[in-house]
Amino acid sequence: MSVLIAIPARYASTRYPGKPLVPLTGATGKPMTLIERSWRAAMSVSGVDRVVVATDDDRIRAAAEGFGAEVVMTSESCANGTERCAEAHDRLGGGYEIVVNLQGDAPLTPHWFIEDLVNGLRAAPEAGVATPVLRCDGEALNGLLNDRRNGRVGGTTAVFATDHSALYFSKEVIPFTAETYAVSDPTPVFHHVGVYAYRPDALAAYPSWPVGPLEQLEGLEQLRFMENGRKVLCVEVEAKGRQFWELNNPQDVTKIESMMSAMGLE
Template sequence: MKTLIVIPARYASTRYPGKPLVGLRGPDGVEKSLVQRSWEAGRSVPGITRVVVATDDDRIRTAAEAFGAEVVMTPETCRNGTERCAAALDVLGRDWDVVVNLQGDAPLTPPWFIEALVEAMAAHPQAAVATPVLRCDRTTLESFREDRRAGRVGGTTAVFDAAGDALYFSKEVLPYTGRDFAEGETVPVFHHVGVYAYRPAALASYAGWPEGALERWEGLEQLRFMERGVKVACVEVDARGAEFWELNNPVDVARLEAILARRG
């Protein structure tokens, strides 16, 4: 499988301006930018053909080139990471089996999450889009609830059918449970991991569609596919004991640094 990883990085984030250049201190005391840690995560995935950072900002381009990344400049008009991946293909060409969108706020994404996505696309050549989902444990579920109680837009949850195709994604905690869970009890909430695998043709179609109503209200780019009748395959992944969280808000910097420290 000829696989391209694109890391979309936008400086002018609505909720967190300058987020790609925010520093994250590792257990060795070294601080690296969010986009660098995301690029290193992409580079750690076996079997990937090429990894690029896609941005419209010279500050991000300068920082990324300084740590050795290949950078593709894309238009300021890109409204989300999927549109930016589509724009990157306008520069790089469409001769790819799979294009992976490793969003620049998810540097803790384990390499086997991406491997599982690519394997799912190889096993199901009819699949246009796939994304990983991770069953929440009690701690992650409480983190979701804490964000909602504080009025923060945090992580995303996913619900899907028996075939694994997405029914909906939301910034709310879905499905509603209304109770706490005991130690060892199965939690029926799935954390959507913000990584996507696409066929180049799916990206080309996406770029030509207007923003969908649900996409706009939720602020979730993948809903545009669903609003157009394109199935999004949810690939359940195993954390294998690794903690996972994205950087959505300033408060998440401390969360991510604590996870990095525990990883050692």
């Protein structure tokens, strides 16, 4: 089953303009842009036939081609990463059986998250799209809660049914829990990992659907599938000792750099 990874990247981010070109310094002290780190994460995934950066910005194109990435130029009208992946897949001529959207703000995504995601979608023919979820420990949950207390939109959380079909995604911390957890304690909260795997028919249909009220309120693209009656499969993944965080705000740069240094990542 052929697999394409597309990394959507735009310069004009509302919360963090120029985010793909922000340098991040890891354990070696060598700065590397966010988009290059995301591309390297994609290139480490096994069983993938092709990796492309999908962008509408010449600055990102030049940077990506400079470190050896294949680039697909897409239109400025793409409202989110899913629309950009749909256009990129179409411009490449289609034909891939699974398209993975590895968003360009997730440089800490380990290869097994994506491998498990693709395998999960393959095993669920009734699902048109799948996305990983990671159970928060006490430290991760406290990080999410701290962002909200300080007025920042940080990570997204997910709740799902017993068959792992998504019930809802939110930038609020759900479900509510009044308990206090130690740093390493497992919690009932699942961090949504910003990666998607689509079947081509679901991906092609997505841009034709209007933005619904839930997607508009939350600013979460995956809710458009749910608002149009498409099943979104949540695939639980394991951290295996790796820390995970996405670069959503300028304050996340220091946090991610500290995580990379602690894990010995370049």
